[in-house]
Amino acid sequence: MESRRMRPWAALGVLGLIGTLSACQKPVEPVDEVRPVRTQVIAPQVVSGQAELTGVVRARIESPLSFRIAGKLVERSVDAGSRVAAGQALARLDPADASLSATAAAAALSAARTQLAQAKLDHQRATDLLAKNFVSKAEVDRSQTALNAAQDMLRQAEAQAKLAGNQAAYSVLHSDAAGVVTQVSAEPGQVLAAGQPVLVLARDGAREVEVAVPENLRGTLKVGQALQVKLWAVNGKTFSGTVRELAPAADASSRTFPARVTLADADGAVQLGMSASVLLPTAGKSEAAHLPLTALLDQNGQKKLWRYDPASHKVGSIPVKVVSVTDDGFLADGVAPGTVVVTAGVHLLREGQTVRLIASGVAAAKPGV
Incomplete structure (x- = not known):
């Protein structure tokens, strides 16, 4: 039994040998991952001050249509998106009560x-009798009063x-003008006031673009001012516009000023609900570099x-300060000319991370490379 058990001095020798071998091994240093990136050299260019306000194409006149009398809606012949003509019947109330009222009024x-x-x-009889002195003048006066x-x-x-x-007749709702139904808010069977x-x-x-102007x-805006409006759904086509309406007070919730820009040369391609950008010129010019959106890093705002x-690679x-966003990138301000920035893989x-350029050399780097 004693030969199978490890003696105390032997166990201590094994532990000492393990400790010696562990001390001889060097610690493994972590290898820093070298990521490939694309770069671009900052080359500022002079740009005119301009801001873009996003808006929606609306009709000049949008009318909520309703019945002049109360009743139960029994029929609605149009839906949202339906095109209607002037005088077309759109909806109908139950005509029973209105018919009874008309019958009572006729009776x-x-x-x-x-x-x-x-x-x-x-009155004629009283007048004739007065001529024969059969009635008094008071009787004729009473008959005249009754006649009046x-x-x-x-x-x-x-x-x-x-x-x-x-x-x-008001039990049938007719369209006042030709147009398009943009919203429906009542269904058959509903009792309406x-x-x-x-x-x-x-x-x-006329078609207009509704925008919200920040404080x-x-x-920079005034009524009657000429602006340019870009519609993205029409291949970015630019239209001429004029500021028709500008609210004198800010909206209580958004703290912006609602405005309407009338499109002077709108054609059939301009549809209601399209997204539009109103190009608003601002004062002065600035130097900014054009960079792709992939170069921008947003950390905590x-x-x-x-x-x-x-x-050091x-x-x-x-x-960086973002001046404006363009179709294919953004304009950046606040970066010294000649600075090499990463344009891909920023996230x-x-x-302090070491990177490897995909392009061959920084000196030969061009925008987007």
């Missing part, structure tokens, strides 16, 4: 006419009958670029 009118005819006969009252009641009944007839919107009609005619650009050091972050880099 009241007939009764008023009968009463007027009787009052005329009574009957005439007034007839005029009232005629007005009530006309009103009831109009209300019966008088004046409750049923749908919104965008009338044919810092409010002073701060815009940065990765600067490449040709001597390492990168470091530098702050995979870290401060």
Whole structure:
């Protein structure tokens, strides 16, 4: 039994040998990953001050259509996106109540006419009897008063009958002008109050771009000012526009000033709801470098670029100011000319990381390389 057990001095020798071997091994140093990147040399160019406001194409006149009387909606013949003509029937209320009111008004009118005819006969009879001294003058005066009252009641009944007839016609909602239905807010079976919107009609005619102007650009706009409007859905085509409306007070929630820009040369390609950019000139000119969007790094709301050091082949972050965003990139300000910045793979880099250029040499680097 004793021969199978390891003696204490032997166990200590084994542990000492393991410790000696561990001390002889060198620590493994982590290998810094070298990432390939593309670079571009900053070459500023003079650009005119210009801002772009994003807006939506709307109709000059957008009318919420509603019934003039209350009732139950039994039919709606159009949907959102339907094109309608002037005078076209769009929706209909249950006509039962309006028909009963028209019938009652017609009966009241007939009764008023009968009463007027009787009052005329009574007055004529009283006048004839007065000539023969069979009645007093007071009786003739009473008949004259009754005749005047009957005439007034007839005029009232005629007005009530006309009103009831109009209300019966109001049970059908017609389009005031040609246009397109942009919104529907009532369905058949719904009981509507008088004046409750049923749908919104965008009338044919002038087209406008609705934009929200920030506070810092409010002073650069004025009513009647000519602007350029770009529509992205029409291959970026530019149209001429004029500021027609500019709110004098900011919106309470967005703190922006609503404005409307009328398109002077809008054609059939301009459709409602298209996205548009209103090009707003600003004061002065500045020097900015054009870079692809892949070069921009956003860290906690701060815009940065990765600067490449040709001597150490390492990168470091530098702050940058975005002047504006273009079709194929952005204009950057605040970076010294000749600085080499990374234009691809910026989200995979870290401060002081060693990189490898995909292009052959920094001196030969060109924009986008």
